[in-house]
Each structure stands twice: as C-alpha cells, then as structure tokens.
Amino acid sequence: MQIETTPLPGVMILTPKRHGDARGFFSESWSRETLAAQGIELDFVQDNHSLSEAAPTLRGLHFQAPPRAQAKLVRCGRGRLLDVAVDIRKGSPSYGRWTGVELSFGNGRQLLVPAGFAHGFVTREPGTEIVYKCTDTYAPETEGAIHWADPDLAIDWDLPRGEEPRLSAKDAEAGRLADLDSPFTYEGPLPWENRT
Numbered sequence: 001m002q003i004e005t006t007p008l009p010g011v012m013i014l015t016p017k018r019h020g021d022a023r024g025f026f027s028e029s030w031s032r033e034t035l036a037a038q039g040i041e042l043d044f045v046q047d048n049h050s051l052s053e054a055a056p057t058l059r060g061l062h063f064q065a066p067p068r069a070q071a072k073l074v075r076c077g078r079g080r081l082l083d084v085a086v087d088i089r090k091g092s093p094s095y096g097r098w099t100g101v102e103l104s105f106g107n108g109r110q111l112l113v114p115a116g117f118a119h120g121f122v123t124r125e126p127g128t129e130i131v132y133k134c135t136d137t138y139a140p141e142t143e144g145a146i147h148w149a150d151p152d153l154a155i156d157w158d159l160p161r162g163e164e165p166r167l168s169a170k171d172a173e174a175g176r177l178a179d180l181d182s183p184f185t186y187e188g189p190l191p192w193e194n195r196t
Contacts, residue, residue: 008099044133058165060120065183068139069115079128092186145174
C-alpha cells in the first residue's frame with residue numbers, strides 16, 4: 001500500500017496495490033496490520049455505499065460530533081469524484097483549511113479523513129459510487145454540516161462553468177464554519193502525521 005501525506009496534516013492518501021492480469025485485478029483495499037505498521041490504528045465498524053446518478057452531485061460538508069465522531073476511509077467504486085476534508089478542530093494550526101483529492105475507479109486512491117474533519121465530495125461523472133469505512137455507526141442526533149460554498153473556506157470544487165451542483169435540502173441550508181461552535185478540540189498531532 002502506498003501512503004502519502006496531503007497539505008492538510010492528518011489527512012492521508014492510501015493507494016492499494018493492484019495485481020492484474022487478463023481477467024482484471026485484485027486489490028486489498030484495507031488491512032489493519034498494514035496500516036498499524038504505519039501508525040494508523042482505527043477500528044472501522046461500518047461500511048457505507050452511495051450512488052450519485054447525475055454529475056455534478058455534491059454531498060457535504062458533513063461530520064458527526066463526539067462521542068459518535070467518525071474517521072472515514074473513502075474510495076470510489078465507480079466513476080470519479082473530488083473528495084474534500086476540512087479541519088474543524090478548535091485550536092488546530094490548520095483550522096478551517098481544506099484539501100481535495102480526486103478519487104476514481106481508475107486511480108484506486110483512498111482518502112483517510114480523521115475524526116474532527118468535515119467531509120464532502122462532488123461527482124465528476126454520472127453513476128459515480130463512493131464506498132467508505134467509518135469508525136462509528138450513523139448517529140443522526142450528532143450530525144452536523146457546513147455549507148459547501150462557505151466563502152471563508154473558499155473550496156475550489158472545480159465545477160463546470162455555470163453549472164450548480166445537485167444538493168440535498170439539508171446541504172443547501174447548512175451554516176457557515178464561522179457560526180459553528182465546533183464540538184472538536186485539537187489535541188496535538190495524530191499518531192500518523194509525522195511519518196516520513
């Protein structure tokens with residue numbers, strides 16, 4: 001597994017090796033042992049699978065508050081998407097910063113989004129599927145959202161010129177980060193942040 005840092009400390013790109021032949025390929029998309037050897041020890045308890053028929057469909061920016069906070073390991077099962085993480089931990093040196101990574105079936109990349117980060121994505125192709133592992137189960141009473149177009153975040157979603165993304169009502173009505181009393185507090189670097 002290839003493991004890369006991103007400009008946002010703690011958010012990592014994991015690219016599993018693909019073993020291919022004339023039939024297709026095999027890939028080990030997650031291994032507790034492999035990641036633990038890199039200091040990434042997370043207990044995933046739920047897998048989610050989402051299909052967005054039209055592009056661009058935008059979902060996010062979402063999070064679950066403690067004690068039900070979720071870290072996520074996100075990959076694209078089919079199609080192509082831009083996956084985005086935003087640091088919302090009060091006191092963090094990177095508070096309010098974001099990073100975005102293109103995930104596709106073709107590139108096989110995965111994005112590790114730690115707890116304390118809001119997460120969202122926009123699809124680039126019709127019929128795009130996103131598959132992700134979570135460290136806690138869905139708890140609607142703890143969920144929160146930040147508006148995808150918050151001017152203070154200034155996320156470059158790279159949308160087609162003049163095209164608005166398809167949104168849920170919840171995402172269209174989400175508030176700004178400046179108005180959020182974040183339930184997360186920075187507690188120092190994550191164990192895998194300082195890997196070389």
